[in-house]
Amino acid sequence: MAADAPPSSLRDFFADVDDREVSLVTVNRTHPQPVQDLIADAFATQSVELSERSLPTDADDLLALREDGDVTAVSSLDRVMRSFLLVNADQFRTSTRGFDGDVPAVLTNMDGTLFDLRGYPASNKEKLLLILVSRHVERLAYEAGEGTLRSTFQRLSRLEDEYGTRTVYERLTGRALDVHVYGVPDERPTWLDATVHGGTSDEYRNSWCVAYRPPSDSGAESTPAALVAHQKEPNRWKGFWTYDAERVARIDAYLERAF
Template sequence: MVADGGLSGIEDFFQEASGHDVSLVTIDRTEPRPVQDLLAKAFSMQTVDLIERSLPRDDDDVVALRKNGRVTAVSSLRELMQSFLLVNAERFKTGTKGFDDGVPAVLRGMDETLFDLRGYPASNREKLLLVLVSRHIERLAYEAGTGTLRSTFQQLSRLEDELGTKKLYERLAGRTVDVHVYGVPDEVPRGLDAAVHTSTSDEYRNSWCVVFSPSDGPGAALIASQQEPNRWRGFWTYDPETVGRVDRYLERSF
């Protein structure tokens, strides 16, 4: 673990990813083969194994998350399809999908796993994983109603141009959450009850962080960095110590 004072940038936190042996197991699939192919394609570039099994159980079309040989989360394949495999990421920008929709447990539970994710057109699905986890953390902040939420946007114009994102942060600002947004000041958001932090540094341009530090209860942090245009490396965590360190880094260094 790198001490707070020894951090040189967001990517130093990647050392916190623990390197679990992670796999997704599709159990008793009755959905057509293309659904399994979509799931395999979404994780084809990752250190996540895809396995199919037939087991004597009551429910068909179940997906289990297995970490280091132990099942840690279970979701229905239908839930995974509706929230991830068959979703157009543009819905998050236009406002037709927000944090009122839950994120399947098997996706939330992939914390501490370091991902290398591509956006469109290289992939229709990979980068969406970061969007879903961002929404999950924002939802934690909204439901808690207190605490501090820090989000980096690369370009602050996204808070004006993406209607869905703007609506979501207006809702968050309506709570008693201390909201901080960070980005290049290409267009400073208007009428948003949040602390706005601006810079044109490379780290502002290339960081994707959503960090909720609660007053009480569970928090979470997504830490990602753009390696090249539309290719992101990062992970998320629920570990209180790491969440606190990321929160402090953004507060002091951004």
């Protein structure tokens, strides 16, 4: 998609995603083999290779992200286990688990990679990656405390039915943020201090977007971020996320115009 061409759908943004060579490496693993297997299973259907190395360092049980041969992020394997490998996606819906815990950098730094992710029962972990990145974008917006946040929910009733999601958005709307939520209007969240948009088009029913755009005068402290995903078939999502300010601005503008 040319930089000056307006997108005709969310899926047009997928054409902008480069084919990056991303891989994960466990370093000096002392955890048992099932931990390595959990990482392998989480990315088994993606273009993310997993390998293992022993290095002469004092640190054990690390997970490193490599992009085009360079290490771009390192996280402790324990942290990846607590936040991803040993977590059930239902915890984000039914509990108070929100965005207070940092998402490991080896996951958030996979921006610009196009994923094809399945939900349960096809996979226990793939879709969880989108949930974690959604919470990461929401946390960036919350910490900045200003700017615009746009989130699509497929069904607006999710803001009523999912306690964890409701809690997150109650906190977000308590900040000086311009929050917009989108979805099929099966149940409108009248309690939410946000701009609510209802629709029944394919993109309302099948999009998963969280886009945070800081105000133009916010300076370097606010990080723009956007997750864009589309449900290509039931419980199977194609998507990516980005921190590129220009790309985030285009995603924000599309959501404002087309939804």
